[in-house]
Amino acid sequence: MAERYEIRFSGAGGQGLITAGIILAEAAAIIEGKSALQSQSYGPEARGGASKSEVIISDGPIDYPKATIVDACLAMTQEAADKYANGIKKGGLLLLDDDFVKTEPEGDFTIYRLPIMRMAKEDIGREIVANVIALAAVIGMTGVVSKEAGEEAVVRRVPPAFKELNQKAFALGYEKGKALLN
């Protein structure tokens, strides 16, 4: 059976993490022609609360649709980190928002930190692109899809007027994510 690669994005509802998951799954399934499955769970609140989006990527069919053991996890808030930063593979990676997660989850995985919301606000000028920065950072760190596929999937999803803004955010996230591993 083909290798499964599992990624979990978590944060507050409304932060665009479900969209980040969808973009990653599109990059894998539509652009790179792999198997990909995206799912999410959320509470009754449309904004706030903790939400998560999972993406499973594989070269073969994906049977079980939920995460079994997570290869890479993102947590944008403390609540998300407390609730969803679990089930991570030994030697897997966990990316935290440097400003919003103070208490680090414990486990046999490597923790990385990036000030994602601050980068969105200060470097790009729009908090709304934080999800794209986070997505790009995860792609940069994991290589689960190519940089080109990731960027193209982002561009396909956003309105033309926001193309450049998102490309800028993607490039920043990818570069910072890759740099974390050096």
Place this chain on the structure above:
Amino acid sequence: MAKKTALVQGNQACAAGAIYAGCTFFGGYPITPSTEVAEEMSELLPTVGGKFIQMEDEIGAMASVIGASLTGAKALTATSGPGVSLKQELIGYACIAETPCVIINVMRGGPSTGMPTGPGQSDVMQARWGTHGDHAAIALVPESIQEIFTETVRAFNLAEKYRMPVQVLFDEIVGHMRERIVYPEPGELELIDRDPVTVSPEDYKPYDSTKGLVPPLASFGSEYKYHVTGLNKADDGFPTTKASLVDAEERRQIDKVECPEARADIESNEEFMTEDAEVILWAYGSSARSARYAVNELRKEGIKAGLFRPITLWPFPEKRTAELANQAKAIIVPEMNLGQMIHEVERVALGNCAIEGVFRVDGDPLNPGQIIDKVKEVI
């Protein structure tokens, strides 16, 4: 040219399948986790000249669907378990009045409001028995985004062919997850329309079964005028209390689905590694995905496991389930409920093998590990 592909949710694939099947009417009411079906239909139907209406309640939605179907439209509604509870009254009406329509049930936890954003498979018996009185039922249980599309198309075909409501049930996981879909080209999947009426308007009887168990249904607003009622009726559609007529009509409406020819036409199953299997996992919907994962893992350990997956849940796959009960040492039934289909499996297995369930109702899907543990415990 390459076929069109997209990454879509199960609920979106369902709506796309309905449009492909020729659906021109949707009557609905908002309910989690099925709402995206209505949202998609509200966007798609006007583009093909069809009608979308959001009704005042679930019962009204079902009523509008039956009314539209009587004018000749292929009609759809989508809801979840609590909505089906309300629609049950008119599901029975569609059964006795023999009106084609398709009902989507995106299953959540229950009973009552239960867990609206969590998955469940606890409506499978409701799909069989959920209305008062004796009646036949057809229910389809796809497991993937692609299959939701094709089974929605098949649901319309069966509804039109057998002149009755057909339910498609999938759980919240499959309804909301996204996978790649490859859209079939026009003409690639078979589409079935209701049989045309061939007799003159003077001779037309809406329930005349002399030429077959499924009498042709004329459309309101055509050259045919007739009466439709929820009362027991004679072949001319008018109420009767004559014992022999009531009995014959009730039996015919069940026979049309449960006679051997119809069963062979309606039933659809998938089998995976069952040829030499000593343990059969009997699973449907997203639980079947967990079961297939478990089969692969068990085979790695040399355990002869296989998967039997009904795609048509009702009518129940009696013959094949009985055969597997003779072949295997055990049948394991994983379900996201506390044991519903397992009773049907037990009924037809006649004690020929051990039967065990793996049940889960906490809002999380059945984990392959749970299934694997149960298999090891049984063998």
Place this chain on the structure above:
Amino acid sequence: MAYDYEKSIRPGKLPHIWCPGCGHGIVMKGLIRAMDTCELDRNNTAIVSGIGCASRLPGYLDACTLHTAHGRAAAFATGVKMAKPEMTVICCGGDGDGTAIGGNHFIHACRRNINMTYVIMNNFIYGMTGGQFSPCTPTGMKASTTPYGNPDPVFDISKLAIGAGATFVARTTAAHPREIDKLIAQGIKHNGMSIIEVLDDCPTSYGRRNKFRSVVDMMKRLKKDAVPAKAAAKMTPEQLEGKFLTGVLYHDNEKAEYTEQYAALIKRVQEGA
């Protein structure tokens, strides 16, 4: 010359189930005359009802007839009209069927202003089940489930319909047979939701319990208490005490009709695409 009702009645379907003295037959004859006045093509006319004595009416008439479940006539009819707007759609049924179990469908069909005509026969009682009180049973009156007198306040069906958004609302009684067909015909011609409330008598289940000595008594009472809306305008509140208004109570030609709105939506979507 006697009016030819026979051509509108399905052969072999009479006698009807209604009791001697029941007003539903008068309403049915009024409906037939109205359909003739409007020259309705019976193949293109759907008559939709719910459950109850009044809801048996469609079965007798030669048209596309749909006897649905209790209270659901307006919702089924909405599906018919949406799917085939070229059809003329008429609903009929009783007060309990339309305003209690079917109340939600009734008010929302009014709100949408979908082009259909709903003839609601208000005989103040659930007749078919043996005389239980309905939302229209006057307070204090006797029914099989109000042996000490009805404690419930009453629905005014016409006001309910106006408040909910119907655009043609009229009331008459079974004691005014000529007005029945005129108002129904006006309703059919009106492009929008038309409600025709016909106050009706149920001698078996209502009259008997409430000391009406005869059907004639009940009819006389309907005549006596009916005040044409025009005449009422010149009367004092004291004079109107215990009376009800008849005739056209509300008429609005401005509000958009629902299926036309939807057809325009389809056109807009398809042209934009």
